[in-house]
Amino acid sequence: MIHHDVIVVGGGLSGLRAAIEAKRAGVDVAILSQVHPGRSHSGQAQGGINAALGNHPDGRDDNREKHAFDTVKGGDFLVDQDCAVQMAEDAPRVIYEMDHWGCPFSRFEDGTIAQRPFGGAGFPRCCYGADKTGHYLLHTLVEQAYRLQVKMYVEQYVASLIVHEGVCQGVVAYDMIRGGFEAFTANAVVIATGGAGRTYSNTTNSLISTGCGMFMAYHAGVPLKDMEFVQFHPTGLYTTQILMTEGARGEGGYLINDKGERFMEKYAPKFMELAPRDITARSIQIEINEGRGIGGKGYVHLDLRHLGAEKILERLPGIRDLAIHFEGVDPIEEPIPVVPSQHYWMGGIDTDVNGATVMPGLYAAGECACVSVHGANRLGGNSLLETIVFGRRAGAEVVRYLETLTDRRPNARSAFAAAQMMEQKVEELGVREGKENAYELRAVMTEVMKDHFFLFRDEAAMREGLERLLQVKERVKNINLRWTGSVFNVDMIRTVELEGMVDLALCVAVGALERQESRGAHFRTDYNTRDDLNWLKHTLAYYQPDAAGPRLDSKPVTLGHFELQERKY
Amino acid sequence: MPDIKFRVKRQDPGDKKNPEAHWEEYIVHYEGDNLTVLEGLFYIQEKYDGGLSFRYCCRASICGSCGMYINGAYRLACQTNVKHLDTDLITVAPMPHLPLVKDLVVDMDEFFAKYEYIMPWLIRHSSDPEKELIQSPKERKKIDMPVDCILCGCCYSSCPSAWGEDNYLGPAALLKAHRFEVDSRDEGGKERIARWNNERGVYRCHTIMNCVEACPKELNPTEGIQWLKRAAVRRKLLGKAK
């Protein structure tokens, strides 16, 4: 058994930022991460991070209030407005801080941080480092974590929470290098494990974006919020769904259909290609569905050729490399085939503006949390911002929480029992007589999510999808491991993940069926308008150990800063 | 579409019955004309052998997890399309010259210890301004190359100077030192220079340039190291590195 005051699960931007904040306050903090923190999914973010710095010549009139408003409107008013205001308020200082820590942002001629236009934003406020902003931010925070000597347990797969009398007191983790489960006790746990993109087969996310933090908290009784809102990015590569940044359109790229039209003028005449992602993604899908995909196939073109080689090489070198390596297309010479792809998880663990959940001692930040600042649809450039703003806030909140504690000794018996339970569970996975194959089930689940809970949803299709997910959940009980070795057992990790992912998929399915309206990323062809009268509220999903699906509840949206209005771009 | 043969180097040092390295062959079937080596490994893991271990994460060549030795060269498994290897036999081995954990997973502890040793962070002494630190596009351009390093370890594994030499820092750590020394915002010359400006640091680099060939991101660690050597001379003679 290993003890630290604070344990942060996940070494991406949120986790690192939370750990750094706690460490700077002198708290003994450790990060547990499935991969080395520098390899986290945060590093895949490309386009940039929003803050109303006003560095861009066209952005001199930008301010934090406008940033908050764009965020609220982008989220189709399901955003808790006080949280969005707080995020926009914190944005400049956290970005300046990242710069002081050495983040290699691109620069304007006057030496200030460069900003580019981004989807759904009234001003160019997206700070960027070429098209590798996430990579640069991530490495900057990894470097700071090393500087501050934050303890990092690398390649530890966190499998469950230790909960004693309703208080979170640590986690149980599988040591991938040395093998075996270990209990890590703590006075507070921060979950920062990212989204669950891998529940969809067509996702831009990393292979480790399985939502493990979400289902751990969910299984421990913490509600998940707004799970039906899943973002689909307009431009993933056609064959692999690897992300082609919104920055490509921010720099002036066009979306072109088979007739050679910039079809976005039909759907968002003012914002064109820079409409929010939900609208752009649906527009692309309509073009494809109506036979105007390129050559009648299932994709459209992202055309960058008119930007010229110089601009592409300077501002978008990363996506050029990706297009060449993974699609065999050089954007300087040819347009890139793109399709809408699952990208981001607006929902997540229900937290307040400081990352606190309903369970004492348990905090969450980043994509796995739902504050909610993204509402029904996240704006590009706000997710990197969210990770750092709310990572920092969660780190600070944890320190405050520790000061209120009188008894700091976690219950050893609970910790021991939790570790033993995981060991038994895995042992049982190895010996049981199941005939099911985890990979087939995973494929079924991810295809169901793609086919039934994608851009356009309707009652009948979703009912069928839910049925099939319930079947998967039933079949998951009959999986057995094909390899039971202790070191780097990928088979075991992927099986344990699958069980939780099915539960997350069910939250999406049940929530989406329940919400009879269209709002942001959740678009129903049978209820195709926003219904503020009945549905201006958050969905909460609670785990029910005895039932297949979640129990749903709701929670009001915090308004008060901006008037509701129709969402047009 | 076609089937392709994978030859994968397997070894489980913890397996008492068979702790030795051996090669195993698998037929990987795929549709269309795109199959990355990483997808091939998942296919093997899913269809043939759940015990196959390898690192994976982003599958988009930015996380640096899947550096391997594929058909005689250092490559990222996710970035390598079998089509481009132009062969019907794919051999996959772990990065050589590093301690093995299992199958394709190597021990990177030493690699990161060296990374940490060169103080890979921006060192500042003056107080920070209220806004950003001003850096001209020309100054920013100087860090273009080294900031793209993904710490995959290919260069480190390929460097003959680092083979069997525990105390040589290796190309990745030194490139990171270069990344900060060359950054106009960094003020850490005095602290950091002692870490790399010595006979176990930059002067173990004999410009063999394997690292340049190995780097899947097409970076040039040797250039960074040579810059450091020149910077050390500038500091001795002129009192400043940049």
Place this chain on the structure above:
Amino acid sequence: MRAEVISTHRGGVWSWLFQRITAVLLIVCLAIHLIFTHILNIGELDSANVAARLANAGLTAVDIILLAAGIYHALNGLRMVLMDYWFTSRTRALTLTIVLWVVGLAFMGYGTWALWPWIS
């Protein structure tokens, strides 16, 4: 990695710099030496001819520099190679360096002694 081992190693910058300077000197001086010995002044390689050439103070100076640069460059190169292998610790590396300096100075002394009549 043993941080304490690395941190005991200091310097290296002068040896790196002089290796490059001596390389340049070698190219220049060797060229002059070869031009004057084998192209401009082709004759019997006997004592009288050599003596006549060395009577020129400039050419003697070139030969002295060639000697010094050659010895430094060769032995420092050897030192670099050996330090990759057995001479990895600070103590071993220092011993090697001292031994090579003694050897180098001995060569230098012998060469200078041979040229002494023309120098003086």
